[in-house]
Amino acid sequence: MLRGITLSMEGELAALSLSLERARSTPASARSALRHALIGGPLDQYVDDVLLAASELITNAVTYTEGGCEVTARWSTEQPWVRIEVADFDHTIPDLPAPPTASSIGGHGLLIVTSLAKRWGIQHTETGKNIWFEMGHLAFPRLFERSATSAAMVATMSVRRALPLRRRRMVGAWCLADHMGPIAVTAEHGIDIAPHPHCGVHTLTWLTSGEMVHRDSLGTEQMIRAGELNLMTAGSGISHSEEASRTFSGDLHGVQMWLAQPEATRNDVGAFEHHPTPPKVELPNGAATVLVGDFADVVAPARRDSDVMGVELLLRPGTAVAPLRLDYEHAIVMLDGDVVVDGAPFAAGFLGYLGMGRDELALSTTAGARLMLLGGAPFGEQIHMSWNFVGRTQAEIEAAHESWSHDDGRFGRVESTLARTPGPIPHR
Amino acid sequence: MATVSEPVAFVVTVKATGDGVTVWLSGEIDLDALDALRQACDEVVTLQPCTVDVDVADVSFIDSSGLNSLLALRKRCAEIGTHVRMVHASNQVLSLLQMTGLTQYFVDDDDAGRAPPRGSAGFDTNGAVADG
Incomplete structure (x- = not known):
């Protein structure tokens, strides 16, 4: 069922990651976690559809692939928008859904996702594939x-x-x-x-x-x-x-x-x-x-x-x-x-x-x-940039300058015919 | 927010009713219900009824895995000349049947028109929050 779960927030965007093992009970566990995260917010009108589409993708992952799957949900706590990604460890890309004729058993999962989702897609990844869909819409003041x-x-x-x-x-x-x-x-x-x-x-x-x-x-x-x-x-x-x-x-x-x-x-x-x-x-x-x-x-x-x-x-x-x-x-x-x-x-x-x-x-x-x-995604951490260093505090930056000027080994050595840059100059 | 409760259990009950049989489903019917539905199917076939009603009134969720199990039931019943129909389908079930093009296999004509178009008002969300 659930191998792991993490929830994070960045502004109005929330993210939930589920690591799921290969089991028949997995789709229900994932739906339960997603339902608890999504219900009671601006997404209420979409929750049933999200759970159904997610259930289809997760069921496909645990039915046709090994190694379980990683599910990521991203949604807005202010606006009705959600994106679900189901990543598995199998490179086989499923057949694209045929028009509904089916008296045959199986093959309806992706068809349901494409019927319900506003946008969807399949990405090849290094470890397998990632099938995603979005419902609702996200609008921000049109920055330019x-x-x-x-x-x-x-x-x-x-x-x-x-x-x-x-x-x-x-x-x-x-x-x-x-x-x-x-x-x-x-x-x-x-x-x-x-x-x-x-x-x-x-x-x-x-x-x-x-x-x-x-x-x-x-x-x-x-x-x-x-x-x-x-x-x-x-x-x-x-x-x-x-x-x-x-x-x-x-x-x-x-x-x-x-x-x-x-x-x-x-x-x-x-x-x-x-x-x-x-x-x-x-x-x-x-x-x-x-x-x-x-x-x-x-x-x-x-x-x-x-x-x-x-x-x-x-x-x-x-x-x-x-x-x-x-x-x-x-x-x-x-x-x-x-x-x-x-x-x-x-x-x-x-x-x-x-x-x-x-x-x-x-x-x-x-x-x-x-x-x-x-x-x-907006970078959620405050950074300090100075010369070629990126850190979090001024003290970290000073320590980096110190290490470089004393050549204490932290930054190693480059085999180069060019002389080592002595110290801070206003660029990289 | 991210606490995980145990998913709702599902229940599959087979009841003989005169000439027919009612398969009563309750809870979330998905991949996990596969074995229970296969067993129910064996029971139904043994009883050799004229008709089978699959009562989905208390189904809070069903996906294509759940439907596939019901399709399998329908196929095996067809082999012994038994007619299967779904009764008390909620809007969620009806719209799932519509999306997958399976409406005609489960719902009698006078019920088939009841599924509202996607996104229309009155979409039944009661099932989805049943364990919330």
């Missing part, structure tokens, strides 16, 4: 901010900093987004960012042109090319450099972004991932590359420690519509070209913040565009 990026220096390179800005510090767990280039580099001299430390963040590097070499204190030496993703997890401490490729000369263009690590993982050991071919999704008039999290039911293999998504959108002239999650806040960071969103024009050097409660985003472009779409 168009902000110019700020100029920041990273080593000797000027970047357009889209996050953090004075009026917009974070989007979900995204706490930094630097648009770099296009900048001319040679085989010998790249952006040459000397060994420097990080803690409490994942750094994501995504190039749209060019090549460079990443070296870190784990001993990693990884060439990154356009269309590939580097994801470094700093945890309690790591250091790295970003150097010339020794082979590429031409324009380097891309973005480096940070995700704040949640309390649960921010003191873990460092790690590094290289993803040579992040998954792609075709859209009308465009394509999306899913770097982290999920988009249009495609799930990126990259590690994520919190509820976030990040995709690159490459748009052809015309209008593209990107599906969004209602319970995420979203933002766009322009890299190239122009788009019009909500009637406002965007080009490189601008951040568009879109708030929560949107289920899709229409983007129009006359000449094509390249941009990052970032989203996530």
